[in-house]
Amino acid sequence: MKILAIAEQREGKFKKTAFEITKAAKEIADKLNCEMVSLVIGSAVESIASELGGFGATRVIVVDDPQLNYYSTTAYTKIISEIAKKESANILLLPASQIGKDLAPRLAVKLDAGLVSDCTALKIEDGNIIATRPIFAGKIISDVKIVADVQIFTLRPNVFTAGSSNGAPATVEKVAVELTQADFAAKAVETKVAVGRPDVTEASIIVSGGRGMKGPENFKLIEDLADVLGAGVGTSRAAVDAGWRPHDEQVGQTGKTVAPNLYFACGISGAIQHLAGMSSSKCIVAINKDKDAPIFQIADYGIVGDVIEVLPVLTQEIKTLLGK
Numbered sequence: 001m002k003i004l005a006i007a008e009q010r011e012g013k014f015k016k017t018a019f020e021i022t023k024a025a026k027e028i029a030d031k032l033n034c035e036m037v038s039l040v041i042g043s044a045v046e047s048i049a050s051e052l053g054g055f056g057a058t059r060v061i062v063v064d065d066p067q068l069n070y071y072s073t074t075a076y077t078k079i080i081s082e083i084a085k086k087e088s089a090n091i092l093l094l095p096a097s098q099i100g101k102d103l104a105p106r107l108a109v110k111l112d113a114g115l116v117s118d119c120t121a122l123k124i125e126d127g128n129i130i131a132t133r134p135i136f137a138g139k140i141i142s143d144v145k146i147v148a149d150v151q152i153f154t155l156r157p158n159v160f161t162a163g164s165s166n167g168a169p170a171t172v173e174k175v176a177v178e179l180t181q182a183d184f185a186a187k188a189v190e191t192k193v194a195v196g197r198p199d200v201t202e203a204s205i206i207v208s209g210g211r212g213m214k215g216p217e218n219f220k221l222i223e224d225l226a227d228v229l230g231a232g233v234g235t236s237r238a239a240v241d242a243g244w245r246p247h248d249e250q251v252g253q254t255g256k257t258v259a260p261n262l263y264f265a266c267g268i269s270g271a272i273q274h275l276a277g278m279s280s281s282k283c284i285v286a287i288n289k290d291k292d293a294p295i296f297q298i299a300d301y302g303i304v305g306d307v308i309e310v311l312p313v314l315t316q317e318i319k320t321l322l323g324k
């Protein structure tokens with residue numbers, strides 16, 4: 001048995017999920033008493049690879065190639081499947097990020113593997129990995145065991161805790177994988193990095209607004225609270241469909257899945273499709289004028305009131321508390 005942990009990076013910086021995956025892989029490796037190896041793919045990424053040592057990696061393979069400046073579905077699939085075969089790794093861990101969700105099914109086909117996606121917990125029973133994952137938009141929590149020899153798991157970001165680095169070193173090995181034009185059948189030509197607030201999939205606090213915000217102009221209240229807390233801004237599909245907010249902020253079944261430490265749902269009813277994307281948030285605060293809104297059933301704290309009145313007061317109180 002051997003684990004291959006894929007550490008995602010963007011522009012030469014590890015995503016938080018890279019540390020979460022490394023830590024989770026190390027814990028599983030210890031329990032199964034097996035080896036683990038981490039894999040970093042990109043351009044000019046060799047220098048960051050040893051950072052994974054602080055989260056439990058002892059050996060890190062780096063595929064560093066200028067052609068990999070941008071993520072490429074086809075090239076990454078080739079690299080990971082080749083390294084997995086070369087290393088005889090039979091357990092692959094990836095983040096359930098945009099990239100991980102794209103890669104995992106392709107890898108499953110290439111490696112003839114079983115795949116469990118969007119796991120929220122992993123445990124060992126009788127020497128097997130049992131993965132927990134929410135299904136049916138979060139209505140059912142299922143425990144799944146893969147029976148295939150090669151097993152792939154994608155882990156929901158922000159659920160597995162990485163903690164902080166213990167500063168331990170790791171051995172870094174640069175490995176070349178031959179890539180031809182044919183390996184770049186799909187290629188990103190440009191990336192635009194959103195500046196300012198963190199993306200909802202990475203934010204540890206999210207302030208989300210829905211149709212109850214009444215119009216795009218009132219999202220200034222959401223942004224004000226988000227900025228005081230250093231939070232990301234999220235939204236419901238109703239607000240996106242109305243053209244009030246961009247789709248990349250949408251949380252839910254057809255938006256992004258998030259699991260922050262703190263989630264504010266402001267003027268959001270709590271439809272099952274919205275809950276599918278945020279119900280694993282660690283603490284949920286709902287503001288809604290309807291005391292019977294379904295969101296209150298999963299909220300840890302609820303404020304029954306008009307968001308337009310409540311938000312400025314809340315923002316001011318938090319500002320005062322934080323001494324801002």
Ligand SMILES: Cc1cc2nc3c(=O)[nH]c(=O)nc-3n(C[C@H](O)[C@H](O)[C@H](O)COP(=O)(O)OP(=O)(O)OC[C@H]3O[C@@H](n4cnc5c(N)ncnc54)[C@H](O)[C@@H]3O)c2cc1C
Binds near residue numbers: 252289
């Ligand atoms: C296939 C499918 C996929 C979907 N995917 C998603 C998805 O990914 N994400 C998503 O969010 N939805 C998704 N939906 C839509 C979902 O079913 C709901 O329609 C949507 O979540 C509702 O958004 P909302 O809560 O903002 O609006 P509403 O349901 O209209 O709720 C607005 C809430 O605001 C409250 N309110 C109104 N005025 C105020 C005020 N002044 N102060 C305080 N509260 C106020 C109301 O009481 C109400 O609870 C999907 C639907 C389908 C069919």
